[in-house]
Amino acid sequence: MRDPMIRNQEDDSFVSYAEELAAKVRGCAEADEHHFAGEAVALLLDASYNLLxxxxxxxxxxxxxxQMLLCQERIAEAHASAALVMGWHVGIALGLRLANAWSPARYAQFAKDAVHARAMINACGTEPETGSPSRGGRPTTTAVKVAGGFKITGRKTWATGSPVLTHILVSAYMPDRARVGEFLVRKDSPGVAIEETWDSMSMAGTGSHTLRLTDVFVPDEDLTDEAEPGKKMKRSADGSGWLLHIPATYLGVGNEARAYALEFARTYQPNSLSHPIGQLPHVREKLGQIEIERMSARTLLYQVAERYDRAEPADRLAMRGDLAAAKYVATHAALRMVDLSMRVVGGNSILHSTPLARCYRDVRAGLHNPPMDDSTLSMLAGLALESS
Ligand SMILES: Cc1cc2nc3c(=O)[nH]c(=O)nc-3n(C[C@H](O)[C@H](O)[C@H](O)COP(=O)(O)OP(=O)(O)OC[C@H]3O[C@@H](n4cnc5c(N)ncnc54)[C@H](O)[C@@H]3O)c2cc1C
Structure with a gap:
C-alpha cells in the first residue's frame, strides 16, 4: 500500500526520488558501520540531495x-548515519529560509555554492564545557575583534558530517560585547581542523568529530547573528520546525527494524510449528503494537509538519510545544519499534548478521538530539499551566 501520508502528486514525486536514493545507499549501511558513511553520502550528493x-x-x-520528512524517513530506513548527516544540512537550509535569518544575498550565495560546489552546512554549538547548546550555556569558544573581522579560537564536539561540511555555523563568545555571536565559517579557512575523535556505539557513520578552531579569521560580514548569552538566535525565532528532521530520521530506523521483523515473521518456521511464526498470537500482538507505535508517531509528526508549513511565520513559534511533542513521541515510538521487532525475531536479533543490532544502537541516539525529553516535558507542563 502506498504511504497514506502522501497527499498529492508533488509529495509522490519526492517520495519516489527518496525511494530511489534509499535503494542506492542501502547496500552501504553495513560497510560504513564503523567509519564515516562517505560512500552513502557521496551517492546522495551525486543525486543532489543537498538541494532538497x-x-x-x-x-x-x-x-x-x-516533504523533507517524507524523504528523510526513507533515507534513514536505508542508512541512518548518512540520513542524519544530510538531515542537518537540508534542515538548516530550510530553517534559514523560513526564518529569513540571512540576507537574501547571503542565502542566494549559499544556494549557489550548494548547486555548483556541493556545499554542506551544519551548526556546531556543542562543547564539552557547555554540553548541549540547547540549554543555553555560554560558549568557551571565543571570537576576538580584529581589523575587518574576528579571530575565533575554540573546540566544538559532535560536529556531525565534519568530513563533508563546507560551511559551519559556529557559536562563539565575543568578550568585547559580552554577547554570543553565530559565525559562518568556511571549513577550508586557515586554522580550521577536524580531529577524528568520533567513537560512538550509535550513529557511528556520522563522522561527528571534533572541530578545532585556532585563530580562524572570519570577516565582519560573516557574523550572521548575535544575542545575549543564553538567548536564542534569529534562526530559532520560529520554533525551528526544521529540527523535525531528527524524529523523521529515527522513525526511519524504527521502520528498518519493523521491515526486518515482518519479513522474519512471514518466513521463519521452526520445525515445532506447521506455519511461520507470524501466525502465533504473541508474535501478532507485538507486530500490532509496532503498527500502533508507528501510526501514532507518524500521524502526529506529519500533522504538525503540515500545520507548520501552512502557518504564518509569526504564528510558528507558538507551535514549539507541538514540535517538541512530535519529536518526543516519534523518537520514543522508534525505540519501542526496534525493541518489539527484536522480541519478534528472538535470539537471532542480537546477532551482527541481522541489521537489528545496529538499529538498536542507532535509535538510542535520538534521545540525545534536541530537544531533550526533560526540556520537552517541562515546556509542555509550562504551556499547560499557563493556559486557562
Ligand atoms: C548522533 C548525534 C549527533 C549530534 N550532532 C550534533 C551536531 O552536529 N552539532 C551539535 O552542536 N551537536 C550535536 N549533537 C550533540 C547534541 O546536540 C548534544 O549536545 C549532546 O548529545 C549532549 O547532550 P546532553 O543533553 O546529553 O549533554 P549535556 O548537556 O552535557 O547533559 C548531560 C546530562 O546532564 C543533564 N543536564 C545538563 N545540563 C542541564 C541543564 N542546564 N538543565 C537540565 N539538565 C541538564 C542532561 O539532561 C543530561 O542528562 C549530536 C548528538 C548526537 C547524539
Whole structure:
C-alpha cells in the first residue's frame, strides 16, 4: 500500500526520488558501520540531495518541511548515519529560509555554492564545557575583534558530517560585547581542523568529530547573528520546525527494524510449528503494537509538519510545544519499534548478521538530539499551566 501520508502528486514525486536514493545507499549501511558513511553520502550528493530544501528559483528542489520528512524517513530506513548527516544540512537550509535569518544575498550565495560546489552546512554549538547548546550555556569558544573581522579560537564536539561540511555555523563568545555571536565559517579557512575523535556505539557513520578552531579569521560580514548569552538566535525565532528532521530520521530506523521483523515473521518456521511464526498470537500482538507505535508517531509528526508549513511565520513559534511533542513521541515510538521487532525475531536479533543490532544502537541516539525529553516535558507542563 502506498504511504497514506502522501497527499498529492508533488509529495509522490519526492517520495519516489527518496525511494530511489534509499535503494542506492542501502547496500552501504553495513560497510560504513564503523567509519564515516562517505560512500552513502557521496551517492546522495551525486543525486543532489543537498538541494532538497533549497528553493526552486535558486536551483533547488524546493521541498517544504513535510516533504523533507517524507524523504528523510526513507533515507534513514536505508542508512541512518548518512540520513542524519544530510538531515542537518537540508534542515538548516530550510530553517534559514523560513526564518529569513540571512540576507537574501547571503542565502542566494549559499544556494549557489550548494548547486555548483556541493556545499554542506551544519551548526556546531556543542562543547564539552557547555554540553548541549540547547540549554543555553555560554560558549568557551571565543571570537576576538580584529581589523575587518574576528579571530575565533575554540573546540566544538559532535560536529556531525565534519568530513563533508563546507560551511559551519559556529557559536562563539565575543568578550568585547559580552554577547554570543553565530559565525559562518568556511571549513577550508586557515586554522580550521577536524580531529577524528568520533567513537560512538550509535550513529557511528556520522563522522561527528571534533572541530578545532585556532585563530580562524572570519570577516565582519560573516557574523550572521548575535544575542545575549543564553538567548536564542534569529534562526530559532520560529520554533525551528526544521529540527523535525531528527524524529523523521529515527522513525526511519524504527521502520528498518519493523521491515526486518515482518519479513522474519512471514518466513521463519521452526520445525515445532506447521506455519511461520507470524501466525502465533504473541508474535501478532507485538507486530500490532509496532503498527500502533508507528501510526501514532507518524500521524502526529506529519500533522504538525503540515500545520507548520501552512502557518504564518509569526504564528510558528507558538507551535514549539507541538514540535517538541512530535519529536518526543516519534523518537520514543522508534525505540519501542526496534525493541518489539527484536522480541519478534528472538535470539537471532542480537546477532551482527541481522541489521537489528545496529538499529538498536542507532535509535538510542535520538534521545540525545534536541530537544531533550526533560526540556520537552517541562515546556509542555509550562504551556499547560499557563493556559486557562
Ligand atoms: C548522533 C548525534 C549527533 C549530534 N550532532 C550534533 C551536531 O552536529 N552539532 C551539535 O552542536 N551537536 C550535536 N549533537 C550533540 C547534541 O546536540 C548534544 O549536545 C549532546 O548529545 C549532549 O547532550 P546532553 O543533553 O546529553 O549533554 P549535556 O548537556 O552535557 O547533559 C548531560 C546530562 O546532564 C543533564 N543536564 C545538563 N545540563 C542541564 C541543564 N542546564 N538543565 C537540565 N539538565 C541538564 C542532561 O539532561 C543530561 O542528562 C549530536 C548528538 C548526537 C547524539
Amino acid at each position: 530544501t533549497i528553493p526552486k528559483e535558486l536551483g533547488g528542489r524546493g521541498a517544504n518541511l513535510y
